[in-house]
Amino acid sequence: MRFYSDTPPFDLTYDDVFLMPNRSAVASRFDVDLSTSDGTGATMPVVVANMTAVAGRRMAETMARRGGLVVLPQDVDTAAVGDIVAWVKSRHPVWDTPLVLTPGDAVADAMNLLPKRAHGAVVIVDEEARPVGVVDEAACAGVDRFTRLSEVADPEVLTMPISATPREVFDRLHGRTAGIALGVDEQGRLAGVLTGVSALRAELYRPALDARGRLRVAAAVGVNGDVSGKAQALLDSEVDTLVVDTAHGHQEKMISALKAVRAVVDAAGRSAQQLGDGGVAVVAGNVVTAEGVRDLVEAGADVVKVGVGPGAMCTTRMMTGVGRPQFSAVLECARAARELGARVWADGGVRHPRDVALALAAGASSVMVGSWFAGTYESPGDLLRDEQGQPYKESFGMASKRAVTARTRGDSAFDRARKALFEEGISTSRMKLNPAAPSVEDLLDAICSGVRSACTYTGATTLEEFHAKAMIGIQSASGFAEGAPLPRGW
Ligand SMILES: NC(=O)C1=CN([C@@H]2O[C@H](COP(=O)(O)OP(=O)(O)OC[C@H]3O[C@@H](n4cnc5c(N)ncnc54)[C@H](OP(=O)(O)O)[C@@H]3O)[C@@H](O)[C@H]2O)C=CC1
Ligand SMILES: Nc1nc2c(ncn2[C@@H]2O[C@H](COP(=O)(O)O)[C@@H](O)[C@H]2O)c(=O)[nH]1
């Protein structure tokens, strides 16, 4: 990556910079390969942050199916992580997991379930798990909440063998009003669902799969407690990527924790000998300097997580003055990591597809997103409604009082009170669910379209080429404002 003009004497963040178009020989945006180069096996450069309000099993399943990764938070106990990983790995790599009820269940049960997944339908099954009807939101409208589903379900279900290709499913669904295909096994039992748009996505995206063809998932480990034991347990649970995570990653405690994790991975013979060979990548952070990167790579990190203070739930910069504008942090850290054969993830502060493109241009192999994805069907929280009836989900920072209180549950009252003093995150925030883009998959579509297009403007067909060719300009606040759309005129 090069700057178009002289590098300024101050640090920059995403809003301060823009990409210059280059002469391009790339004929189509579909010619761009979004695979990452960091050994995680991700086929799209998006990682979901290890935040309790964002990263759970539905998010993990959905992201991996489209090629991204979810990092399960370190606050989830090891046994529960094991259950989640086993569940994610038992999911079909193409067909989505159905929401299932029986004819005797009530409309209220269906209404509670519907916002859990983007496909907009609950499948009604008989005692042999064979589909007998479909219930959507329209079927539940205007009827008593205790009505039995047998009375409102549409019995006209479209079943297809689970072996059908997404293209076959898309073609069968095209033009039909009932927008969902039910995948069934040889005994006619329900095994998955696909909508037209998810069949289309299945043709456009490549799932992130482990060596046995199962969906990939990552998990975090903190720097305190029995780090080796936790890392070993995560490996035993078949976690595919380990993330050693703490606020201040450039500290001795991190270095010793990281060495311990490295030793566990090496002893298990699971280390990635070279980027992309299918071993377990070890990620560590967060840092914002080249020095920090070098120390963490020396201690065993394959990937270093970059970002202090850019996160939407984060109050670190206001509390401490510490941090660094994220574009410059990513640029310097990516350069240092690449010199050592390692990579960085740009963690935090991503709110638009352009931010993803700019982080990749600066040399990140992937971009970590938290809050932006909190307001989606796939995040773990319940769907709530504000005073105007608009849907939202609650989000909170992992260094907030709320998260610290949960994390220190087992400590003495005195220790908990002491820890609670160091609050560096927001305990409650409302992340609106956009009715036009309620699923994380809608956001992934926007991100991937934006990044594919950025690559063709730059003349690149891979993310490595994009980084090599990117030319970055620096803009004023009015330059940034000019780029924003004006949907209501002026
Ligand atoms: N990217 C970012 O800007 C930030 C991210 N976070 C996220 O919040 C989560 C919790 O992280 P964390 O607060 O590190 O909790 P951890 O439970 O990982 O504990 C951090 C450890 O480091 C010690 N420590 C020393 N200096 C600091 C410091 N300046 N800030 C924090 N800990 C320090 C703490 O000791 P003691 O408590 O005794 O001081 C504690 O032992 C993580 O997921 C992290 O990524 C949190 C803040 C900033
Ligand atoms: N300083 C804090 N940083 C936090 C906290 N919780 C999470 N984070 C960091 O933010 C990113 C995600 O950024 P986002 O803009 O996409 O939400 C996450 O990966 C952490 O590094 C917190 O409480 N305080």
Ligand SMILES: [K+]
């Ligand atoms: K912030």
